[in-house]
Each structure stands twice: as C-alpha cells, then as structure tokens.
Amino acid sequence: MRKLALLTGINAVGNGIFATINIVFYTEHLGFSAGAVSTVLFAATFLAIGGDLVSGRISDASSPKPVFLAGLILSALAITALLAVGNRIGFVMALCLISLGQGLCMSSNTTLIRRLARENPALARASLRSVLTIALSVGALLAGIVLGEGSLGAFRLAILANAVTFVLAAVLLAGIRVPAAPTGSPGRPNPILPDHRFATFAVANGVIGIYLHALSFALPLWVLVHHPGLAWVVGVAIAANALLAAMLQVPASAGITSIGSARRRLVLGGSCLAASYLFFAGGWTTSAAALILALVALVILHTLGEVLYSAGAMELLFRLAPESRQGQYGAFYGISNGLLASLAPWVLAFALASTGGWGWWALAALTVALALVIRAVSLPRRPRLDSSA
Numbered sequence: 001m002r003k004l005a006l007l008t009g010i011n012a013v014g015n016g017i018f019a020t021i022n023i024v025f026y027t028e029h030l031g032f033s034a035g036a037v038s039t040v041l042f043a044a045t046f047l048a049i050g051g052d053l054v055s056g057r058i059s060d061a062s063s064p065k066p067v068f069l070a071g072l073i074l075s076a077l078a079i080t081a082l083l084a085v086g087n088r089i090g091f092v093m094a095l096c097l098i099s100l101g102q103g104l105c106m107s108s109n110t111t112l113i114r115r116l117a118r119e120n121p122a123l124a125r126a127s128l129r130s131v132l133t134i135a136l137s138v139g140a141l142l143a144g145i146v147l148g149e150g151s152l153g154a155f156r157l158a159i160l161a162n163a164v165t166f167v168l169a170a171v172l173l174a175g176i177r178v179p180a181a182p183t184g185s186p187g188r189p190n191p192i193l194p195d196h197r198f199a200t201f202a203v204a205n206g207v208i209g210i211y212l213h214a215l216s217f218a219l220p221l222w223v224l225v226h227h228p229g230l231a232w233v234v235g236v237a238i239a240a241n242a243l244l245a246a247m248l249q250v251p252a253s254a255g256i257t258s259i260g261s262a263r264r265r266l267v268l269g270g271s272c273l274a275a276s277y278l279f280f281a282g283g284w285t286t287s288a289a290a291l292i293l294a295l296v297a298l299v300i301l302h303t304l305g306e307v308l309y310s311a312g313a314m315e316l317l318f319r320l321a322p323e324s325r326q327g328q329y330g331a332f333y334g335i336s337n338g339l340l341a342s343l344a345p346w347v348l349a350f351a352l353a354s355t356g357g358w359g360w361w362a363l364a365a366l367t368v369a370l371a372l373v374i375r376a377v378s379l380p381r382r383p384r385l386d387s388s389a
Contacts, residue, residue: 001116007172008128009135011072014165016139017158018079019216020238021146024224024231025155030085034221034352038345040092044099045342049335051103064111065178069170071104076166083156115179137242144235147220198320200377202333204370205313206340210363211273213344214280215241215302221352222280227291237299244303252307256315263375266312270371272305274364281357309371316378 026037051071058067078097085091113128146158220234227233252269256262279298317333351359 003172003176004112004116005128005131007169007176009131010172011165011169012132012135013139013142014162016136016238016242017143017146018139018162019136020140020143020220020235021155021158023217024147024220025082025159026091027221028224029152029155030091032088032091034345034349036088038349040095041099041345042342043092044096045338047096048099048103048106049338051100052106052334052338054104058108063178063180064108064115065173065176067104068108068112069173071101071108072166072170072173073101074104075101076163076170079159079163079166082159112176112178116176133242133246137239137246140235140238140242142235144232144239147234148232150231197377198332201316201320201374202336203340204373204377205333206337207343208270208273208309208367208370209337209341210344210347211276211302211306211309211367212341213348214277217345218280218348218352221349225352227288230288230291233292233295237295240299241303241306244299245307248303248307249311252304253311253315256311259316259319259378262312262315262319263378264312265308266316267371267375269305269307269309269312270367272301273309274305274367276301276305277351277360277364277367278357280351281360313374316374320378 023034023037026032027034054067058064075098078094078101081090081094081097085094143158146154215238219237220231223231223234252265256265276298279294279301282294347363351357351363354360
C-alpha cells in the first residue's frame with residue numbers, strides 16, 4: 001500500500017497542475033475557443049467511459065495491474081503529444097487519448113485497491129483519498145506559479161512535468177505485486193432503470209456534479225476576463241479548496257445515521273453550492289481587496305457545499321441501492337455522473353458568456369431544485385395499504 005500511496009501522490013501533483021492550467025493553455029496558447037474545447041472534452045468523455053467499462057471487466061476477470069499500467073503509459077504519451085499539437089485534428093486526438101487513458105485507470109485503480117487491501121478496503125481508500133487531496137492542492141499551488149508567469153514555456157514545462165508523473169507512477173506500479181482474482185464470478189447484471197427512485201437520484205446528482213468543475217474550469221476563465229493581472233489567485237483558490245475539503249469531509253459526514261439526515265445534509269450542501277455560483281455573476285471590478293474577499297467567500301461556500309453535498313449523496317448511494325446489487329447500482333451511478341458531468345464545460349462556458357450573469361443565477365436555481373428533487377425521491381417508502389380493506 002505504501003507504493004500505491006506514493007504512486008497516487010506523485011501522479012496527483014501532476015494532475016493538480018494540469019487540471020488548473022489546461023483550459024488556459026488550450027484557449028490562450030493553442031488558440032481554441034472555450035466552446036470548441038468544451039465540445040472536444042464532451043466527446044472525449046465517451047472514450048473515458050468506454051475505457052472504464054473495459055478496464056473494469058478485464059480487471060475483475062484477471063488482473064488490474066496491466067490495465068492500470070496501460071492507462072498510465074497512454075496518458076503520459078497523450079499529454080506529451082499536447083506539446084506538439086499544431087492543428088485542430090491533433091488537438092482532438094490528444095484529448096481523446098488522454099480521456100481513454102484516464103478511463104483505463106479508473107476501474108483498474110479501484111480493483112487494485114480492493115485486491116491490495118482485502119481486509120479493510122474502506123480504510124485504504126480513505127487513506128489514499130487524503131494523499132490524493134493533499135497532492136492535488138500542491139499541484140494547484142504550483143499551477144498558480146505557472147499562471148502568474150504566463151509564458152508558453154512555463155505552460156509547456158508544467159505539461160511535461162505532468163507527463164513525467166505518469167511515467168513515475170507506472171514505474172512504481174510495475175513493482176507492486178497484485179494478489180490473484182477472488183474465485184467466483186458476478187452474476188448477469190439486471191437493468192437499473194426500472195428503479196425510478198434510484199435512477200432519478202443518479203441523474204439529478206450527475207447534473208449537480210457540474211460543481212466539481214467550477215473552480216478548475218470557470219474560475220481561470222473568469223479571472224482572465226475580469227482580472228488578468230491576478231491569474232495567480234486561481235492556484236491559491238483551488239489549493240485552499242482542496243485542503244479545506246480534506247479537513248472538513250470527515251466532520252461533514254459525522255452524524256449521518258439515516259436517510260433523513262443524509263437528505264438534510266445534501267440539500268444544505270446544494271444550497272451552499274448554488275450560493276457560490278453567484279460569485280461569477282459579477283465582475284468584482286471595484287478593487288483588488290474586494291476581489292480577494294469575494295474569492296475567500298467563494299472558496300468557503302464552495303467547499304462547504306462540496307463536503308456537505310457529497311456526504312449526503314454518498315450516504316444515499318448506499319441506502320437507496322439494494323445491498324445485494326450494490327455493485328451494479330454503483331456502476332450505474334458512476335456512469336450517470338460521468339456522462340452528465342461531461343456537460344459541465346458547455347454549461348459553465350455558457351454561464352460565463354451570459355449577459356449580466358443570468359446564466360449563473362439559472363444554474364444556482366437548477367442546483368437547488370435538483371437537490372430538492374433528490375430529497376423528494378429519497379423519502380422512505382411507505383408500506384402499501386390493502387385496497388380491499
């Protein structure tokens with residue numbers, strides 16, 4: 001597990017850098033519009049989902065190690081290819097290969113954790129998640145330096161550094177011995193959609209999941225438009241969000257002992273997320289001090305919303321799914337989130353371009369409305385009364 005933790009931390013630093021600077025690199029240095037980038041990212045998401053499905057099947061049937069290794073190597077090569085992009089076709093191919101590499105890493109990574117920590121996989125996942133969060137925040141801080149420097153050379157160096165982290169992760173993975181697959185095979189999956197209660201929850205949750213991209217996608221573009229001289233604050237804001245989330249996630253999850261408490265936590269978190277969107281509705285052009293205070297409020301509201309909402313959503317995921325089909329329901333939940341979250345770049349770019357910030361008001365209202373929909377569909381089912389009585 002130590003090698004896996006080191007692997008996770010090294011790769012997360014690179015991913016933290018890349019996630020913070022990529023949209024600026026695509027638009028400012030490669031010259032593509034935010035709309036074009038959003039379209040490519042949306043299309044590439046389907047490759048990530050396909051890679052995830054293939055990864056999960058192969059990992060369960062044999063070993064997750066070769067699949068995970070293939071994903072890391074493909075990601076390193078695809079990210080490096082961004083440095084040689086000279087036209088739209090090359091750009092599309094690079095982003096598609098990056099998404100495919102990410103997809104191959106998803107389920108194989110999860111299966112690897114389960115194989116290495118059979119006795120207590122939940123504790124192992126929690127420990128790795130802490131390493132991941134801290135490393136991502138370090139990467140975001142380093143990205144702030146790149147954004148502040150602003151030159152093409154700085155961006156290229158940062159992208160190359162991210163590719164190197166995938167190579168290092170692959171080297172560490174090669175030295176990990178993976179236990180054999182457990183005996184027995186899962187039964188034939190049954191469709192989840194007839195369970196309208198869970199399907200509604202998963203779809204609504206996927207749309208609300210747009211919030212996961214607000215700081216990494218919308219904030220850099222917003223700052224470039226309204227305060228181009230303060231680009232460095234993006235890395236600080238994202239790093240602060242990651243560190244606060246790591247500190248607050250456990251307290252935010254404490255005390256959730258029923259569907260009722262999970263619903264309340266989820267609605268409160270959704271309301272905080274909706275309030276955080278209203279930051280983007282204004283330009284905050286009065287002064288640098290006002291901008292800093294507004295950014296502090298944004299990070300606090302967004303982080304509180306993130307930890308409260310995710311705590312409630314994860315509890316509902318386990319409580320609304322039948323225990324005997326938890327894996328199948330979890331897969332439907334993950335695919336729904338992936339497909340709907342792929343709309344995030346389009347939605348956020350549209351909100352940024354909306355006159356007077358009305359797009360952000362609409363997104364805030366939609367977030368609260370969907371949180372209330374989840375609250376309604378997750379009400380405990382009442383026993384049916386006998387109609388003959």
